[in-house]
Amino acid sequence: MKISYFQQVPYRSLPEDFESKHESVVTTPYHDLVTPEGVRSAFKDALDEMMFAARCGFDGIAITEHGQSSYDMMPNPDLFQAAVAYMTEQEGLETAIYPLGRSLGKTREPLRVAEEQAMLDCMSGGRLVCGFPIGLAYDANSNNGVPPMETRERFDENLELILRAWREREPFSFNGKFTKLSNVNIWPRPLQDAPHPPVWITAIGNPNTMKFILENNYGFNYFGWFGPKVTGRRIFDRFQQIAEELGKQVNPYQVGFMQMVAVAETDAEAERLYARHAEYFFRKSLGGIGMNRLALPGGIDIRGLEFIFRDPKDFGIYEKMRTITFKELVECGAIICGSPSTVRERIKEFASDFRIGNLHAMLQFGSMPTELARYNIELFAKEVKPHLSQLWSEQGYQHHWWPQRLGGKPA
Amino acid sequence: MSSIQYVQVKAWDGKVSVRVRVAGQGPALVYLHSAAGPLWDAFLERLAEQYTVYAPEFPGTSPDDPYAVKHLDDLQDVLLVYEEVIRKLQLDRPVLVGQSFGGMLAAELASVFPQLPSRLVILDAVGLWRDDAPVVNWNELPASDMPALLFHDPSIEVARKMFELPQDPEEKVKAMAAGVWALGCTGKFVWPIADRGLSKRLHRVAAPTLIVWGEHDRLVSAVYAQEFAKRISDSRVCIVADAGHIPQMENLEATLGATLGFLAEQGK
Numbered sequence: 001m002k003i004s005y006f007q008q009v010p011y012r013s014l015p016e017d018f019e020s021k022h023e024s025v026v027t028t029p030y031h032d033l034v035t036p037e038g039v040r041s042a043f044k045d046a047l048d049e050m051m052f053a054a055r056c057g058f059d060g061i062a063i064t065e066h067g068q069s070s071y072d073m074m075p076n077p078d079l080f081q082a083a084v085a086y087m088t089e090q091e092g093l094e095t096a097i098y099p100l101g102r103s104l105g106k107t108r109e110p111l112r113v114a115e116e117q118a119m120l121d122c123m124s125g126g127r128l129v130c131g132f133p134i135g136l137a138y139d140a141n142s143n144n145g146v147p148p149m150e151t152r153e154r155f156d157e158n159l160e161l162i163l164r165a166w167r168e169r170e171p172f173s174f175n176g177k178f179t180k181l182s183n184v185n186i187w188p189r190p191l192q193d194a195p196h197p198p199v200w201i202t203a204i205g206n207p208n209t210m211k212f213i214l215e216n217n218y219g220f221n222y223f224g225w226f227g228p229k230v231t232g233r234r235i236f237d238r239f240q241q242i243a244e245e246l247g248k249q250v251n252p253y254q255v256g257f258m259q260m261v262a263v264a265e266t267d268a269e270a271e272r273l274y275a276r277h278a279e280y281f282f283r284k285s286l287g288g289i290g291m292n293r294l295a296l297p298g299g300i301d302i303r304g305l306e307f308i309f310r311d312p313k314d315f316g317i318y319e320k321m322r323t324i325t326f327k328e329l330v331e332c333g334a335i336i337c338g339s340p341s342t343v344r345e346r347i348k349e350f351a352s353d354f355r356i357g358n359l360h361a362m363l364q365f366g367s368m369p370t371e372l373a374r375y376n377i378e379l380f381a382k383e384v385k386p387h388l389s390q391l392w393s394e395q396g397y398q399h400h401w402w403p404q405r406l407g408g409k410p411a
Numbered sequence: 412m413s414s415i416q417y418v419q420v421k422a423w424d425g426k427v428s429v430r431v432r433v434a435g436q437g438p439a440l441v442y443l444h445s446a447a448g449p450l451w452d453a454f455l456e457r458l459a460e461q462y463t464v465y466a467p468e469f470p471g472t473s474p475d476d477p478y479a480v481k482h483l484d485d486l487q488d489v490l491l492v493y494e495e496v497i498r499k500l501q502l503d504r505p506v507l508v509g510q511s512f513g514g515m516l517a518a519e520l521a522s523v524f525p526q527l528p529s530r531l532v533i534l535d536a537v538g539l540w541r542d543d544a545p546v547v548n549w550n551e552l553p554a555s556d557m558p559a560l561l562f563h564d565p566s567i568e569v570a571r572k573m574f575e576l577p578q579d580p581e582e583k584v585k586a587m588a589a590g591v592w593a594l595g596c597t598g599k600f601v602w603p604i605a606d607r608g609l610s611k612r613l614h615r616v617a618a619p620t621l622i623v624w625g626e627h628d629r630l631v632s633a634v635y636a637q638e639f640a641k642r643i644s645d646s647r648v649c650i651v652a653d654a655g656h657i658p659q660m661e662n663l664e665a666t667l668g669a670t671l672g673f674l675a676e677q678g679k
Contacts, residue, residue, distance in 0.1 A: 306585060
């Protein structure tokens with residue numbers, strides 16, 4: 001199993017009563033809530049943590065994109081990844097550069113994405129892994145003004161343009177609905193050119209997106225914030241079932257999963273150290289995004305709406321996030337927290353069960369200070385990761401969604 | 412209730428079939444509904460006593476063809492479809508009435524095709540923008556905020572009835588999905604700000620125009636009544652008291668009286 005370190009850049013000292021007064025995105029008042037030092041240290045610490053994780057031997061450094069957000073001040077993951085690409089190259093660290101959230105339903109400049117990520121691949125010497133989510137509604141539609149009904153169409157067109165811009169040998173014209181260009185001929189192109197860097201799509205359960213992923217042989221990323229004990233079985237079974245309908249055998253390496261993890265010497269110590277930071281994350285971050293920000297009219301197809309209204313279980317614990325307790329988070333699996341043996345057993349169990357070949361371990365979350373984040377990263381790297389890395393390695397699967405330089409085998 | 416019938420009008424090179432609800436008798440009156448989708452209310456019922464009301468359903472909002480909207484990319488496509496539908500219905504210079512989003516469509520049609528309507532009535536129309544009176548992006552709000560956004564007094568019966576959902580669980584699911592989808596279909600053409608340059612085109616409106624506004628409209632402030640009026644040469648404004656964004660629901664008699672009075676004065 002490939003194990004990446006997953007990073008966000010949260011503002012870590014929001015007031016106690018934040019969630020009763022504000023939403024966490026779009027309208028969150030900036031100047032009332034932050035100090036310059038709080039923001040500065042958030043970026044410094046996050047980058048330090050990413051580099052620390054790279055030095056601890058993580059297989060990849062993964063990062064998402066969110067605009068106008070207090071829980072993840074990361075409007076463009078490529079900026080951060082550029083620093084990590086250079087520094088890891090300098091230090092000879094064989095880790096994947098994985099901006100797993102460059103939203104293509106959001107972007108109005110797809111060619112800039114193609115260029116930035118081609119640069120990242122060149123700067124990292126061919127270690128780029130691309131993550132292209134369709135995009136959260138509040139980010140694509142509210143923050144970037146894309147009509148909700150156009151999000152998916154833009155995603156499709158943007159992805160097509162980016163892959164062609166990387167793949168084509170000659171300049172070409174692109175007459176899309178949203179982007180029209182007479183000569184596409186970007187400099188540089190990615191070093192990984194057989195045919196392009198690995199592509200991953202994030203999905204939350206929409207069967208059409210799963211079908212699209214499988215038909216195009218992309219990687220499938222799923223995030224465990226909604227409580228994988230509630231949602232995991234549904235989502236991963238659905239993915240397997242759609243694969244079967246398409247006559248495809250799912251390779252575990254095609255599946256990626258983001259999981260919050262917190263490790264300490266004992267279960268009790270882990271709870272003592274991490275519980276309040278986990279509650280901070282869910283109450284002030286995801287819990288502070290109203291349903292009206294996640295599901296804007298037009299973004300979800302009418303039949304999809306009927307499906308969700310009939311059976312809202314894909315959203316798992318979302319409804320109670322704003323007041324959720326640590327105990328509930330552990331119960332639903334939104335966080336795995338405990339001693340190294342507790343954590344590795346639990347991860348092994350669900351990774352085997354759901355046939356997951358890539359884990360994105362979120363080890364800093366919410367208000368967690370950087371010293372504690374490093375402790376968590378180090379303990380996970382020493383006591384958990386080595387026990388999980390061999391999962392799937394003896395079953396003959398090839399990893400087609402990982403850079404060749406890092407042991408991947410292009411399809 | 413007057414007898415209701417539907418006609419299907421094929422438009423857009425046969426790709427879009429627009430369902431039009433037809434009721435009443437008398438001269439032709441085309442009614443363009445709000446962003447929330449087709450709704451037959453007492454205002455239309457009463458108009459149908461004197462006019463033949465043609466109420467086209469916005470592409471995608473008719474129950475049997477939710478994907479019709481996919482054939483239209485921008486507001487220009489929408490206007491061409493509506494012009495084609497009215498032409499194919501063989502309506503000769505009908506009265507054109509529109510509410511909110513439909514008010515914007517009506518004003519756009521009257522601007523782009525000045526000879527299309529004989530008279531224009533717009534009620535609390537979107538389509539213009541003033542920085543000091545931003546129009547609310549209604550699709551961004553939680554559903555629970557809608558009654559207070561749309562009604563001056565959300566506790567009145569017509570307001571409560573408008574948000575009522577069916578008791579039967581499956582019907583409720585369908586109604587909720589259809590409601591959200593209708594907002595998505597119309598929202599596609601005005602997201603996130605319902606200003607597609609109408610202010611530049613309004614000078615082309617040739618039809619006598621009545622601009623009706625609920626005094627306490629919280630979605631699109633009554634200051635916009637004057638913004639329309641100053642750009643349309645033959646126009647007048649009627650501010651309806653005790654009403655929010657939907658004056659024909661909250662103060663039916665005043666709204667109907669103003670509308671019918673204006674139309675009678677301008678000759679049926």
